[in-house]
Amino acid sequence: MSDIIRRDPRAEWIARNRLHPLHAAMQKAETSWMGPNGIVRKNPHAVGFIGPNGIKRIDRSGAQQGGSGKRTTASAVVQLPLHVIEQPAFYIAVVPDMIGGRLSAHDKDLLGLANKLAGSDGAVVAVVFGEYKENAFDTAGVDRLLHLDGELFDGYAPEQRILALGAVESQLAPRHWLLPDSRTGGGELGRRLAAKLGERPATRVWQVAEGQCIGRAGAGREDLVRRAPRLILAAVECAEPVSDSRHEVRPLELQGKIARNLPRIEDLGAVAVDPALIPMAEAEFILSGGNGVKDWTLFHRAAVALGATEGASRVAVDDGFMPRNRQVGATGTWVTARVYMAVGISGAIQHLQGIGACDKVVAVNMDPGCDMIKRADLSVIGDSAAILAALIERVAAYRQAGERDAA
Amino acid sequence: MTDLNIITLVSVGAHPTSGRARRAEQDARAVELGLRLAGERLQLLHAGDPREETLRAYLGMGLGEMAVLEQPPGADALPVLADYLRHAGAQLVLTGSQAETGEGSGMLPFLLAEQLGWPLVVGLAEVEKIEKGQAQVLQALPRGQRRRLKVRLPFIASVDNAAPAARQSAFGPARRGQLQASEVAIVDDSLLAEAQLQAARPRPKRLKVIKAKTGAERMKAATAKASGGGGQVLKDVSAQAGAEAIFKLLVEEGVLR
Ligand SMILES: Cc1cc2nc3c(=O)[nH]c(=O)nc-3n(C[C@H](O)[C@H](O)[C@H](O)COP(=O)(O)OP(=O)(O)OC[C@H]3O[C@@H](n4cnc5c(N)ncnc54)[C@H](O)[C@@H]3O)c2cc1C
Secondary structure (H helix, E strand, C coil): CCCCCECCHHHHHHHHCCCCCCCCCCCCCCCEEECCCCCEEECHHHCCEECCCCCEECCCCCCCCCCCCCECCCCCCCCCCEECCCCCCEEEEECCCCHHHCCCHHHHHHHHHHHHHHCCCEEEEEEEECCCCCCCHHHHCCCEEEEECCHHHCCCCHHHHHHHHHHHHHHHCCCEEEEECCCCCHHHHHHHHHHHHCCCCEEEEEEEECCEEEEEECCCCEEEEEECCCEEEECCCCCCCCCCCEECCEEECCCCCCCCCCCCEEEEEEECCCHHHCCCCCCCEEEEECCCCCCHHHHHHHHHHHCCEEEECHHHHHCCCCCHHHEECCCCECCCCCEEEEECCCCCHHHHHHCCCCCEEEEEECCCCCHHHHHCCEEEECCHHHHHHHHHHHHHHHHHHHHHHHC | CCCCCEEEECCEEECCCCCCEEECHHHHHHHHHHHHHHHHHCEEEEEECCCCHHHHHHHCCCCCEEEEEECCCCECHHHHHHHHHHHHCCCEEEEECCCCCCCCCCCHHHHHHHHHCCCEEECEEEEEEEECCEEEEEEECHHHCEEEEEEECCEEEEECCCCCCCCCCCHHHHHHCEEEEEECCCCECCHHHHCEEEECCCCCCCCCCCCCCCHHHHHHHHHCCCCCCCCEEECCCCHHHHHHHHHHHHHHHCCCC
């Protein structure tokens, strides 16, 4: 809330005008009252009113009162009502994808569906593996949070995760299991869990209502309508995300230790792929250059150093510095990068449209007032060449340190 | 790697717009992957109707024969496939990740793996090497990423659209190829008794609902620019300090590998 004093000249004028029909309503609250010990209390600040020329006036005759003084703007942050489930009648278990440690839009839709299924006496449990960075579990609709951490679950360990989910199953016996039917993990984990539990899941579900669920079947030309099974793998936009309540996010513990299995699949780590070969619409990390990039060789070097896929604004493409298929925006590619770094791009609306789905935007620009900076999560004001050069150096130092650690 | 015993499971697909029967896209990619690994020794397996002509499209990729476990439509393919694979002595079983007809839940490779007790690799993109009873493979991840895995033989792998594109099917070999039918016990699928398939309904578009109590709030929501707001702005800092801040964000987001 800002502290700017806002005056309402009209209200002040009405307060001074005893003939106005709203005069009574505009009178100030009491300036003195009886305290708890019988002593009269006065609020000296509430006495008087602000005159038409902005000077405070106190009318001791008592004939005139008024001026609401400082009018405050309504508090901007509204506290949503807290939804408390003390003794849940049943649980709805959700295993979100947590891409990059945060709830994705898909996860939030899923939590919305879970809250619909939980109604007023069930509790929604989110089962989260590994470290997370999310701090809005409460407004996303998580009543209970089961956090499973430890090196057991690091990397790609689907079999170990299934063991843990099996333990959750035997402890909570949730009425429904909900997983995102996504390629980022939920689809696989959900199917593994289904095979393990011997449940027949409903997949690619896009609507659940009155005990029935509808999911896409085959190649997408047909829908399968059936009774909602225990395990549901839901598509994006399967339900509206929670928007008007806060939830407790009470931590839940898993009793007993999770058995450790001998992994039959060993994760040897990510493989370096050439970022230039990744289609731009799919790329996770894009370094995009615009009219503010003067040294394009440096820009390309920066992209290589960062391991980023290259993008460009229309001006950079029109001027011939980048190929047409690298253009981001309304007439180019609509990108979905998790991190989008815009160097020397002013943020015209045609460009901003193309990065609407990006998660984090970093801007490097000379002009602190441009639209890209309003959109960005982190902006650095300065010359693009100097900052790119410094960034290349910093990353090189980081890589070297990493090699030394490994050696 | 040619001494490997590889079986690819194939199904009858459907064209996404016309619905005409065709070779299934992902299954064809699985066949392609198998052909690259085992050449002509690749075995094909299908559970269904041996008189189905579309199956020949797989043979046209350069294979002489295909085993077909004869089943009427609507029967459960899982038990007969599991039975067959248990005795087939395969080291690697390849499947598509989702059928193009019927339920298409994508559960088959998972259930087969569970029943056979084999490990399962999802989204296989490439087999790098096989030695000492272990395979080193690349798994396709979203956003064009790859992950290297080491997995014990025998295993099941499903392929999706990240696997190499399937070669053309040639007409002559497709005609000459043999579909070897064999009789199996028939198990009915219980699902179709209780669920029904209907033509896909277009999904409702999500509306942007503005929850505002006052007119001023509604006006603000309607006219607001799409801005994240509250971003951190570093002004008058040295290039090094700016780079450091960007670097920290990139590391935090885990995009710097
Ligand atoms: C129909 C139509 C469709 C369009 N479609 C697209 C589209 O798909 N994609 C698209 O990108 N554009 C599109 N445009 C063009 C769009 O309107 C803008 O003209 C364009 O995006 C501007 O590109 P820019 O930000 O690179 O250049 P500018 O607007 O010139 O911005 C350059 C920025 O770089 C900064 N700068 C300058 N020097 C430096 C330096 N040394 N260091 C750091 N910063 C510096 C400046 O402060 C400025 O903010 C379209 C336009 C129309 C009319």
